[in-house]
Structure formats: C-alpha cells, structure tokens
Amino acid sequence: MTSPTAGQVVTTPTSTVTGTATAGAVLTVRLDGTVVATVTVDGTGQWSVPLTGLTQGNHTVTVEAVVERPSRLYWAAMLDGQRPDTLYVTDPTVSATPLATISVGSDADGVTASRDGLRVYVSHEHGVDVVDTTTNTVLTTIDLAGHTHLGSIHPTRNELWVAQRDLNRIARVDTATNTVLGFVALAGEKPHDVVFAPDGSRAYSSNIENSISVIDATSGAVLSTLPIGNNNRRLLMNQDGSRLYVTAYGQNAVVVMDTSVQPPTVVTTIPLQSPVEDLVFNPDFSRLYASLPEASPPVIAVIDPATNVRVTADTIRGSMTDIRDLAIDPWGTGEQIVGGNAGFSQVYSPVTRGPIPDRQTTVADSFRIYDSDWARQRETATASVTFAVDLTADVGVHKTHAGDFVVGQDGVYTIAITNHGPAAMPVGTVVEDVVPTGLTVVAAQGTGWACAASGQTVTCSATAALPALATSTVQITVIPQASVGDSVINRACITAANDANPTNDCDDDLTTILHPSLGIVKRSTPPNGTAVAAGNTITYFLDVTNTGTAPLTGVTVRDAIPEATAFIAADPVVAPVDGVLTWVIGDLAVGATQTVQFQVRVLPIGTTVAIRNVAQAASDQTSEQDSNLLIHPFDPTSISLVSFDAVIMGGMVDLRWVTGSEVNTLGFHLYRSTTPNRNEATRVTTSLIPSQGATGGSYHMTDVSVVAPLGQWSYWLEEIELTGQTTWYGPVTVRMHTIYSPAVMR
Known part of the structure; x- marks a missing residue:
C-alpha cells in the first residue's frame, strides 16, 4: 500500500487507499476486519479504494491480493511394468497436446490439488509425491511405508488425508511441512477414497469391504462405520454437504446418503447397468456424471441430483474401452468432460453427447489413467497498515x-x-x-x-x-x-x-x-452688563474650546450681529451674510481653544433696552452649542421696556412684554420670522394693540399660527408713537425650548 502510510494522521472522515499489485489480481480490502471493497488491479498495476465514514481513532486497512492462473488438469498415467509413472499437465478444453509431463512414483492411483492450486499430491505405491505446479517439478516425496490411493485436502486446514487400503488406514499429512501427522485406523475396512464435509467437521471414507466410515475430522476418531454398498470405490459430496454419493462398484449403482443427520442414512440407490467407477458434478451442481467402464460400449451416465434419477436420453457415448476417471473444470462452463482410460484421455461434450474431435491425448505404454484433478494456481499476499483518524x-x-x-x-x-x-x-x-x-x-x-x-x-x-x-x-x-x-x-x-x-x-x-465635546464662551469689551450709548463700540470675543476627549473636525462659529448695532470688523476677517458672521475653524485638538472676535457700533435707539448677543459653535462630531448671553443696557427713549419674552406652550408661542412707562405711545405690533433677519419678518398682529397709558403696562398675546416643532422663531416688537414714528425691539428667539431676551432696533 502506498497510502495511507503507517501512523499517518487522516483528518477527514473520507480517505483513499492506494497501492500497487500484480495486474489482474483481485483484491479484498478490509477496514478494521470488515470487507469494504473487492477490486481488480488495472493493467498498470495500480489500484485504489475510497474509504468513507471514518471515525475518530486508529484504523487498520488489510488488503488481500489473489492472483488466479488459468486452470490446468493434472492426470496420472500408470505405465506397464514396475517403473515410474507419468503425471500429465494439460488444458484439454483447448488442446490435446500436453503442456508438461512429470515423472512420479509407480502405480500412481490418486491425484489431489491443493486449495491454492500451487501443489498437486500424487499417491503411489511408496507414498505421496509433492508437485510444484509453478515449475511442474516434484519437490519431495512423503514416505508412507505402503501403497496410497485416493485422497482429499481438508477445506480449512493444511492437511491431506490419503487412503492406504492395504494397511486399513487413512494417513494424515501436514501439507505445510510435508510431514505425517498420524493415521486413522479402519480395522479391516480397506479404505479406497476419502472426502470432507464442506465445513471440515467430518470425513467420510469409502471402503472396499462394503462400508462407509464417518470420522471426526478434528480428532480422527471413527464415529461410525455403516454397511453400505459393495466394493465401494469413490465418494462425492454436493455443494452444501447434505448429500454423499457413493460409487458401489460391485452393486452397479450409486448410493445417495443424507449426511445432514448423524449417522448418515441412505436416501436412495440409483441403479445403473454396469459397475460405476467415478462421479463428477458439473460446475452448477445441476448434473451428476458417472463413468461406467465395463458397459458395452463404455458410457458416461447422466443423473439429475434433484430427483436422483438417471437421465437416460443424455447418456454420453464413449470412444474408449475403459472410461474410469472423470474430470470437469470447476471454474469452467461444464460443457466439457475429460474421461481417462487405458491408453489415452478424451474430452466429451454433454451437448453433443459424444467425444469432441481432436481432443484425445494418447499415452504410450499406458496401463490406465485412474485419477486426475484440476488445479488453479491461486497466489495470495496480504498487506496491512494502521493509521489514525483525527477529526478534531x-x-x-x-x-x-x-x-x-x-x-x-x-x-x-x-x-x-x-x-x-x-x-x-x-x-x-x-x-x-x-x-x-x-x-x-x-x-x-x-x-x-x-x-x-x-x-x-x-x-x-x-x-x-x-x-x-x-x-x-x-x-x-x-x-x-x-x-x-x-x-x-x-x-x-x-x-x-x-x-x-x-x-x-x-x-x-x-x-x-472618545467623547467629543465643544464649548463656546462669549466675552466683550466693555464687559457684560456695562451700559452703552449710541456711537459706542462693543468688541465681542468668542472662545471655542475642545472640551472632550476626541479631536474635532469641521469646527464652525456663528454669531448674528446684534440688533441696534452696526458691524465694523471681524478677526479673522469674515463678512456678514444675512446679518450673520460665520468662521470656519476646522480641526481642533483635545483641550485646544480658538478665539475669534468682531466689533459693532451702537446705533441711536432712543429707548431704555438691552443689547443682547448669543453665539453658536458646532463641529462634525457635535451638534450646535450656544454660548453664554451678553447684555449691554441702553439709555431710554420713548418707552421703558422692562421685559420682552416668548415661551412655547402646547405647540403655540406665548408672547409677553412689560413697559415701565410709555411716552406718546399709540400701540404695538408683533412680527415673526424663521431667520434672524427682520427684513424677512411678517406681522403676527391683525390689529394694533393699544397703549395702556403713560405709566406703562403688561401685555400678552398667543401666536397660534406656528406649527410645532419648527426649528427656530424670532419675534420683534414694533412701538408706534402718536407722531407715526416707530421703534423696534427684539428679536426674542424661541429655539430648542431656549428663550433669548431681546436686543433693540429702530
């Protein structure tokens, strides 16, 4: 395996196992012992298998590779005289020409292939020859001190059991070490053949002395010997191990036994017209073929194992005088049967029910061909790797x-x-x-x-x-x-x-x-509260300070030129727009102060009022802030105005003013504007509010025509004298619920 590698950490629940192997090999892939895939290696020797559903922890992937070679038939030709016999290697389904010949011990009676097809065991008069099917050479001879006959490989263990008729025993051979493990004694029964149940729990021997023995395949103990048949030769088990077929040579019959019960019982006996030597199933177990070597002419009988009845119409005619051995490739299609007898082997067709031309292999000086077995080399290799899955x-x-x-x-x-x-x-x-x-x-x-x-x-x-x-x-x-x-x-x-x-x-x-905060403080010369007269100059100073913890940008200062004054100059230099001065200061560091100033001249008003002024400052980070209010009293003229106020009440503006004295006063009008510019004001009163007399009075009016909330309203009070002369007071501004007292204009 090329991936994963040993100890590798996989961090996903999916991965891919990859590797190389012999092209065409069949791989069985197991994850933690469970088969997850069976794949065939491609022509380049590469393979891969996806893994899904991996969980946290260690996992082991095991891959078993199986390479299966084409099947070959191994059959032993017993030659005349006391000399070595010959083991032939053929592919009779393709050609009659032998692929190889191997010299084996004399009087070769039995041929048995291993489960993996890598070994063939030939029983003869001195023991068993072990043949390597890869090189087609004899590796060794297992000496059994006596003639050996037919044998069988245990289905799960590395054991060959072979009958020794003349010694009344069955030899048990370890095929891994080619050593004798022991013997199963069958007193006086003369065993000729032995087969195993598919699960390997039982062995059965056919005995020349007219019996069948049942043996515990683990301990070798003989469980029972049943008087069955006559001159019994060969045994055959069906696929699931429930039926045992016995060729009762001296009885001219096949005995069918039920091995699902112990001891086995006879199900039926299938009579045939002459002695029966060998039995073989086709690959799907739907037909059973029996060789009748002494029939005239020799034939191969066909039996339906489902009914245990001979199908006479399917009888295959022989081309030789003595058909004894039968062989069908268990990995083939079952359409060709190889029959062996004295002098040659012949391939027969169940379809044409006769010999296939050009499929006869002649053996010179052959006394007989008694046994054969198909071998299919099955080489296996196993690799495993443990890796970790970490999904954290x-x-x-x-x-x-x-x-x-x-x-x-x-x-x-x-x-x-x-x-x-x-x-x-x-x-x-x-x-x-x-x-x-x-x-x-x-x-x-x-x-x-x-x-x-x-x-x-x-x-x-x-x-x-x-x-x-x-x-x-x-x-x-x-x-x-x-x-x-x-x-x-x-x-x-x-x-x-x-x-x-x-x-x-x-x-x-x-x-x-950071909290941005902006403060503005207003001061003046003369100081706040100092009375002024017409012609005086007032200098206003506006100190703007960053009082927060964040730098400010876009700082501006705005101040309306007070009523009853005229603009003189500003520093830094700016010009009033609609009566409003605006300075753009820009950035203002934390704690920094910027001061601007402007000068106005007091105009002659002729009344006793106060000149009031409030400035505003704003920045990109703060809303507009008002400065403190500065008031400069003014000498009286025609009236003494004690107060002029505006208050928001219930969405309306309540206006009140008080006079201390009135000289030649006819009455009053009120004006309103949304800007500090009086020229844009409109009159609120619909008729003149009459004077209350020379000693002054208290006045009140509610402006119901405003719609709250508006941003700002400015109000002016117009005094009309008896002579028609007018004097203006204000404005008083209502903004953000803040009320500013009036300045005075005439």
Whole structure:
C-alpha cells in the first residue's frame, strides 16, 4: 500500500487507499476486519479504494491480493511394468497436446490439488509425491511405508488425508511441512477414497469391504462405520454437504446418503447397468456424471441430483474401452468432460453427447489413467497498515479593533478565526459576540459566515468549512452612544463541534471610547452688563474650546450681529451674510481653544433696552452649542421696556412684554420670522394693540399660527408713537425650548 502510510494522521472522515499489485489480481480490502471493497488491479498495476465514514481513532486497512492462473488438469498415467509413472499437465478444453509431463512414483492411483492450486499430491505405491505446479517439478516425496490411493485436502486446514487400503488406514499429512501427522485406523475396512464435509467437521471414507466410515475430522476418531454398498470405490459430496454419493462398484449403482443427520442414512440407490467407477458434478451442481467402464460400449451416465434419477436420453457415448476417471473444470462452463482410460484421455461434450474431435491425448505404454484433478494456481499476499483518524480541530479567536472609537462614529471590531488543525473546522461553527451596552450594532459580515444581530448579540454561523492552518475574519461595525463610558471590554467566543482545545475559544478586547465635546464662551469689551450709548463700540470675543476627549473636525462659529448695532470688523476677517458672521475653524485638538472676535457700533435707539448677543459653535462630531448671553443696557427713549419674552406652550408661542412707562405711545405690533433677519419678518398682529397709558403696562398675546416643532422663531416688537414714528425691539428667539431676551432696533 502506498497510502495511507503507517501512523499517518487522516483528518477527514473520507480517505483513499492506494497501492500497487500484480495486474489482474483481485483484491479484498478490509477496514478494521470488515470487507469494504473487492477490486481488480488495472493493467498498470495500480489500484485504489475510497474509504468513507471514518471515525475518530486508529484504523487498520488489510488488503488481500489473489492472483488466479488459468486452470490446468493434472492426470496420472500408470505405465506397464514396475517403473515410474507419468503425471500429465494439460488444458484439454483447448488442446490435446500436453503442456508438461512429470515423472512420479509407480502405480500412481490418486491425484489431489491443493486449495491454492500451487501443489498437486500424487499417491503411489511408496507414498505421496509433492508437485510444484509453478515449475511442474516434484519437490519431495512423503514416505508412507505402503501403497496410497485416493485422497482429499481438508477445506480449512493444511492437511491431506490419503487412503492406504492395504494397511486399513487413512494417513494424515501436514501439507505445510510435508510431514505425517498420524493415521486413522479402519480395522479391516480397506479404505479406497476419502472426502470432507464442506465445513471440515467430518470425513467420510469409502471402503472396499462394503462400508462407509464417518470420522471426526478434528480428532480422527471413527464415529461410525455403516454397511453400505459393495466394493465401494469413490465418494462425492454436493455443494452444501447434505448429500454423499457413493460409487458401489460391485452393486452397479450409486448410493445417495443424507449426511445432514448423524449417522448418515441412505436416501436412495440409483441403479445403473454396469459397475460405476467415478462421479463428477458439473460446475452448477445441476448434473451428476458417472463413468461406467465395463458397459458395452463404455458410457458416461447422466443423473439429475434433484430427483436422483438417471437421465437416460443424455447418456454420453464413449470412444474408449475403459472410461474410469472423470474430470470437469470447476471454474469452467461444464460443457466439457475429460474421461481417462487405458491408453489415452478424451474430452466429451454433454451437448453433443459424444467425444469432441481432436481432443484425445494418447499415452504410450499406458496401463490406465485412474485419477486426475484440476488445479488453479491461486497466489495470495496480504498487506496491512494502521493509521489514525483525527477529526478534531483547535479553533481559536482573536479580537482586535483599529484606533479608539468615537461617540457617534463607526467603529469596527475584527474577529480573526484561526483553525490550528489538524482537521477542518466544520460548517455550522458559531461565533458569538455580546456587544457592550452603549455600542449600537450597525453591521456584521464575513466571507464564509452568515451573521445576524439581535439586540446586543451578534451571531455568525460558518457556511463553509475552514481548512487546517487557515484563518477567516468577521467584522462587526458599531456606533458608540453618548451614554457609553470611557472604555468597554468586548468578548467574542467560538463554538465548534470538533474543537478539542477550549482555552483559545474566547478573546477580550479593551476599547477606549472618545467623547467629543465643544464649548463656546462669549466675552466683550466693555464687559457684560456695562451700559452703552449710541456711537459706542462693543468688541465681542468668542472662545471655542475642545472640551472632550476626541479631536474635532469641521469646527464652525456663528454669531448674528446684534440688533441696534452696526458691524465694523471681524478677526479673522469674515463678512456678514444675512446679518450673520460665520468662521470656519476646522480641526481642533483635545483641550485646544480658538478665539475669534468682531466689533459693532451702537446705533441711536432712543429707548431704555438691552443689547443682547448669543453665539453658536458646532463641529462634525457635535451638534450646535450656544454660548453664554451678553447684555449691554441702553439709555431710554420713548418707552421703558422692562421685559420682552416668548415661551412655547402646547405647540403655540406665548408672547409677553412689560413697559415701565410709555411716552406718546399709540400701540404695538408683533412680527415673526424663521431667520434672524427682520427684513424677512411678517406681522403676527391683525390689529394694533393699544397703549395702556403713560405709566406703562403688561401685555400678552398667543401666536397660534406656528406649527410645532419648527426649528427656530424670532419675534420683534414694533412701538408706534402718536407722531407715526416707530421703534423696534427684539428679536426674542424661541429655539430648542431656549428663550433669548431681546436686543433693540429702530
């Protein structure tokens, strides 16, 4: 065998056994003692057999090779006089020409082939010659100190039993060592032939003294001797060992015995017209042929073993004067019978019921041909190998991430799954990751994995096996929320059906979470709360600071030019757009502060109000943040405005203002806009709200025409004097539920 090799570790439940052998050899392949295949080696000497269903552990493959050569007929010709006889080797079904001749001991009575066809044993007057059928030479002679006759090979043991008629015994020979094991004594019975039951438990001998002996084939003990027949010659058993056929030569009959019972009983006696010498079955046991050497002319009788009746119409006529031996190739078709007699052998056809022309082998000086046997060389060789099957896999995970995670931004975890072998990681292996609270799962995927998320739990199932020493990855995308802490520990675990090492099945990953935060502080010169008059200059400073733990990008600052002021300049230089200044600061490192400033000039208003200002700052990572409110009081003009406020109530805006005094005031109108630009405002009041008198008053109006939630609303209060002159106050802005007090415009 070339594979698997001894000690090899197979990591799959399937494998292939391969090897080389003699072309045409038949191989029987066993796995742990069970036959899994029978194959024939191809013309190049190669063979292979797949193995499936291999389980964990050690396994042994055993291969038995059998090479079977063409069958050959070995028959002994007894020559005239006291001299060596000749053993002929022929293929009579093809040609009458002998393939070889072998000189053997004189008075050769019996020819018996071994089960493997590599030896032929020739019984003669001095013992048994052992013939090597490969070289067709006599290897040795087993001396039995007396004439030997017909014999038989034990079906399971290396034993030849051969009858010694004149010594009233059966010799037992060890064919492995060609030594005599012992004898079975049959007092006065003169055994002539011996056969075994198919299972090797019994032996039967035909005795010239009109009896049949039953012998225990293991101990050699004679179990019974039955008075059967007359001048009994040869024995034949059927395929299953239930029938024994005896040629009762002196009775002109074949005796059929039932050997399924012990001692055997006679089933029937088949009468024939003359003495019977030999019996042979065709290969399928459907016909029994009997030689009648003294019939005139000699014939071969045909018997139906199913009915034990002679089929007279099928009788085969002989071409010789003394047909004694019969032989049919047990591996052939059964259409040719070889008959042996004095002087020659002849092949007969059961189909034509006569001799086949040109199939006669003549033997000069032959006295008779008494026995033959077919030999088919069957060479065997065995090889075995033990290998191991290891279906386990050491599967481990390693969890990583790139950089720190930032609140509000995608973060990606990578889970590396490595199969350290030796077997493949199976389909259905599961990776599970319970994502920490505060991280929202956005996506999970991996080549060869099917992933799904349920709440914080991500489960990925392998859709393809992972070979040994291979790695695959699963990626989980999350977004940290503001509620998450400064760090989290995320654990991933793997579960594989064949994992043999649990120590690397889980891995923890410590992740730092960065929280972006932006602050804006507003200051001014003159300081907050300082009263200003028309013509004064106010300088506003906007300090923007990264107050979080994450770098910020896209930082912007926005500030609306206060009402009742005029823009002068800004640093860095920007120009107002629709009354709003916008600075693009860009990146802002953690803890860094960037300051911008602008100047305005106070316009003459003529009223006692406050100039109010709030700025906003935003970044790519943070939403817009308001600064602190700066208020600069202003000297009074026609009215003293104590307060002007707007509050969201139930989806509407409640507007209230209070005056401390009113001079020449006719009444008020209210205006609203979604931008800080008063020029885009529309009037809310449908009619003038009348003045409550010189001592001032408290006013209230509800704006029901807004639809919540809107982003932002700005309101202005217009005072109309008796002279028709107008003064503007505001705006007051309602945004994100935050209310800003008014600045003043005229």
